[in-house]
Amino acid sequence: MTTTSAIIRDSIATRVAAVTPSAGTGDPFREHRYADPLREWALANPASALRRFSVRWDGAVLPPLVTNTTEETVERDIEIVVAYPTSWRFGGQQLVDLEEVIDADCRRINHEVGTNGFASLATVTNTSATVTTVIEAANEIGPVVSFGVVRLHVLYSRSPSA
């Protein structure tokens, strides 16, 4: 059974949007509109960037490990980026509190769509066709906007022709 990269990306984005934030539940995750890269948009609109996220494939598709005429297994990385204005919103210890919120949010995202959570993608992808493992979860703290980054390594089965 096969799936597509678009289906996987969309289902990850749907799952991330449904994650309950670690703090400030009145500010949920919202998917970026992709008119421009999230990092550029967030830097131009820092106050509006809170928990705006993007999910995009990153890098080349590695050659299939296994293939036949109807199905092949490939690997590719996908990056989830979540933006936060660097402000005092999350507590008096500005950067410390912000980092804690970013860390907690990324843990929840990892749990939802990463190594623990890829099975939840089965409703729209094929469970046996998609496996995600977390490569890294990193924070990018900037003077205006900060980002939480979750990189996943995705192993999935696709049709060689479709």
Add this chain to the structure above:
Amino acid sequence: MAVQELILGVTSQAIVIEAPRPMSAVGSVKLYEADGDDTSTEETAVSGAGTVVATSTTTSAAAGASQANPRLLALTSSTGFVVDRRVFITNDGLGEVVEIARIDGNNVYARHPLLNDYASGATVKANLRATIAVDNTWAADSSNLSSNDNPNARYRFRAAVTYATDMEGTVATSDVLYGNVDLVRYSSAPQVSPLDVDAAFPGWLDSLTPDDRSTQGRWLIAEAADLVRDDLAGQQIAVRSLRSAEVHRRLVVARAVYLLTEDAVIRGGASPQQLDAAKGAYDRQIQALVRSPVLAQDKTGAGGATTKTGRGASLSVR
């Protein structure tokens, strides 16, 4: 506080007194011509004392910065609380002003996240606001209308207030507040919807901050309208004299875009070039439609157009 507009001929209007601190009482409220001192003849528009809004309740759960939703105030009862108005929450010596963004049952949501933590049972009061009724006869008298030629308000109200001791450790004190009032034929509130701004600048809605999303940027538009009023006053034009609703709307739309861009630049986000572009678009509107107008104008203040083309102080009439 923005200039309050009373509408000619409308009954049961009131002047609103908004204080920076909770009030326990409002004494005498007097209305004067703005260019008259406090010994001049009072207007008969108001008499007696004002009435402080008495709405008061307590929270039914903890609220504040440490809660899952720091905007949420779960109240024992939301009766009497109104969206867009400000209330005061206090407990254990802490207190802050909250602007209500929405009400859902007994849950009140603040525009901004609370800064402090409040235990269940914290007091929430609406006593930052008081009102005094306006005499219907005075409000129906056209001789009391504010002039179209002067961007300054015609009237000044004087309110003697007593501040409450709602917060532990505070001492009741008295103060005198003032504000400005106009009597007008038409409200100068622009008929601008958030969708109008987004239509002129696609993506504006998407650029709203989290604190403005719940109202779709309505407060931003109101702020933009106040800034347009100030900009027109700088051109010696009274916004209440505007008679082209479309022009007024376009100015507010352009100013709302400029306002959001300006905020992003101040925060170190958007570039000065983006700000220049937004400011330039607004300035061109002012130049083309206000400084060098070709629209019909009312020079006399009676309501109808007295010119067809040419420069003029009023694009609208009151």
